[in-house]
Every structure is written in structure tokens, then in C-alpha cells.
Amino acid sequence: MNRKLLISCEEATSICNKNQYGEASMWDKIRLGLHSLGCVHCKTYSTQNNILTKLMGNHSNSCSNSGHLTDEDKTELEDNLSGKLKK
Amino acid sequence: MSNPKKHTLDPNKWIVLYADYLFNYAIVRVDDHDLAKDLVQETFYSGLKGMANFRGQASERTWLISILKRKIIDHYRKINSIKGKKEVRVNFYADGDNKGSWMEERVPESWGNNAEKKIENEELKTALDECIENLPEKYRIVFMLKTVQNYETEEICNELDITASNLWVIIHRARQQLRRCLEDNWFKK
Numbered sequence: 680m681n682r683k684l685l686i687s688c689e690e691a692t693s694i695c696n697k698n699q700y701g702e703a704s705m706w707d708k709i710r711l712g713l714h715s716l717g718c719v720h721c722k723t724y725s726t727q728n729n730i731l732t733k734l735m736g737n738h739s740n741s742c743s744n745s746g747h748l749t750d751e752d753k754t755e756l757e758d759n760l761s762g763k764l765k766k
Numbered sequence: 767m768s769n770p771k772k773h774t775l776d777p778n779k780w781i782v783l784y785a786d787y788l789f790n791y792a793i794v795r796v797d798d799h800d801l802a803k804d805l806v807q808e809t810f811y812s813g814l815k816g817m818a819n820f821r822g823q824a825s826e827r828t829w830l831i832s833i834l835k836r837k838i839i840d841h842y843r844k845i846n847s848i849k850g851k852k853e854v855r856v857n858f859y860a861d862g863d864n865k866g867s868w869m870e871e872r873v874p875e876s877w878g879n880n881a882e883k884k885i886e887n888e889e890l891k892t893a894l895d896e897c898i899e900n901l902p903e904k905y906r907i908v909f910m911l912k913t914v915q916n917y918e919t920e921e922i923c924n925e926l927d928i929t930a931s932n933l934w935v936i937i938h939r940a941r942q943q944l945r946r947c948l949e950d951n952w953f954k955k
Contacts, residue, residue, distance in 0.1 A: 687866025689858040696938045700912065702919065723874040727945050730877070734885055734894055735913045748789045752803055757781045760810050764777060 686710050691721045692728075699732045772822040775829075780810055784827055788834050795838055795925060797910050805841065809834040835925070842926045845904045857942055874945065877953040890952055897947035901940055908933060909940040 686694070691714040697703040698711065715722045748756075788809060792802035812833050820829060857872040859865055868874075884890065898906060908926070911917045912933075919930055928936075 687858070688868050689866040692857075692942065693934065693938050696941050697934060699941070700919075700937075720868045720873050723876060724945070727874060727877060727881075727949075728941060730881060730885060731941065731944055731948070732913075734890070737885070738891065738894065738914060748785055748803065748806075753781055753785055756785055756803070756807055756810070759807060760777070760781060760814075763811060763814055 684710060684713065686714050688714075688718060688721050691715065691718065692724050695721070695725050695728050699728060773820075773825050773829075774822060775813075775817055775820055775826055777810070777814055777817070780813070780826075780830070784830055787827065788830060791831060791834060792838065794915060795911065796841070796907060801841070805834060805837045808837050812837070838925065839927045842904070842907065842928075845902075846928070848904075857946075872946075875949060875954070877949065881953065893948065893952045894944075897944050897951065900947065901943060905936050905940040905943070908936045909944075912937060 691711055694703050694707045694711045698708065703711070711721075711725075715725060785806060788806045789802055792805045793799065796802055796805070809830060813830055816833070824832075857869060859867055859869055878884075898910070901909065908922060908928075911922050911925070912919070917925075919933055922928070922933060923930055
């Protein structure tokens, strides 16, 4: 484990990203909190990252995974496969 | 003990029986209709070629899925090794006294006080979709699996044959790029 208490902006944003999925450790969160106290840019980044997460939450409710195989798709698969079967 | 049933293969029925199943399996993971279709096609081809290796221990469907899984990993390997010009620009100084600090010109700008309130907006969703489209494929696939499909880190690592630290670097870059893209194309306007 990385024992360093003070972290860089790059490390802070990286922890912030992990935290969006609830996968930052307690120690990481403490370091991120401490860093953000003194760093306005990373604080802004965190706020915006949270907004992005919320947006993605809405996104997953609204999108239905680009569809299914159409009949044409299946005919195409069928044709290609039977071409190979005959060989 | 009863004799385990010996499974057999019948390629003539593959499309009818498994095309949809395989396609659904693939589309969730690659989030692209044509690519998913191609992967299914290749799975059937490889299945045909490898029929002699089928020992009848697994069902036909399980056997085909295992081929498809391999195809997805192969595809991911391929795109993961491409260094395209769409590669994310760095936001932090790589060395010197400021190592790891925000580069001046890459600093996140304020999105305004009511940014939170503006998120229930159809146009913003379209802007976000476009930003996601613009992510390099290798980032998009991992980001979508993690964020939209809510896959566990370990699951994604297995599916795509990458390490956890690899995954977090990708998520890190994807989120940085998305943040930037939303700022440029939406909040600044």
C-alpha cells in the first residue's frame, strides 16, 4: 500500500474516478479529501465527475443496448455460413 | 451412475438456435451492432473449422460461447495495441517540479453554479452520447461495461483479459476525456 499522505493532482483525480464506483479505499478517500481542501482544480474535477456519474446513471435507464439481430442480419449470417458448409 | 449425455454439433441449426443468444452476449460487451454481428459470424466460422475438436462434454451452446469469448478478447487485444491519434491528451505535467499537477491550459473550468440543475436535459444527453462515441474504442468498451452495465472490476478483467490497474488507467482516461468533452461542447457554450 502506498503510505504517502500527500498526493499529486493526477493521483487525486485517479482516486476520484475509482470512488465513482465505490472502489476507493478509506485511506484513498482521506488522501483525496485532504488534497481537495487545498486544491481548487481537483475540487472542481470531483464536482464535475459526480455530475458525469449522475448523467451516466440516467443514460443507462434510457438506452436499450443497440437492438437485436434483424431478419436481414440473420439471412446474411445464414448465407455466409451455408457457403462455408458446402465447402 | 448414469452415462453423461454426449453432446453433438449440428451447424445447420446454429443460426436458428444460437444467433440471437450469441449476438446478445456480444452486444452487451462491445456496444456496437455491426461488430457484434461480425463476432457472431466469426464464431460460427471458427466453430465449423474446429468441429473435430468438439468432444461432446459441453453443450453446443456452451461450446460456441467459449469460442465467442475468445473472439471478444482477441478483438480487444487488437484495438488495445493500436496507438491512434485519438489517444487522450495528457492533463498533467509528466516531470519536473510540477510533476502530477494540472497543466495550466488543461485545468477544469467551472461549469457554473447551476450545472447540477442543468443535467435533466435531452440535448445534454445527446452531447454526452457524442462524447462517448468519440472515445477511442478501447476506452469506450471498458467505460461502458463498468459504468452502464455495472460489471464488477474482476469480471471485466476476465472478459477482456486485462489487469485491474490497466482497467483503472482506462477508466481514468475515459472520464477525463468525457469531462473535457462535455466542458467544450456543452457547458462552455
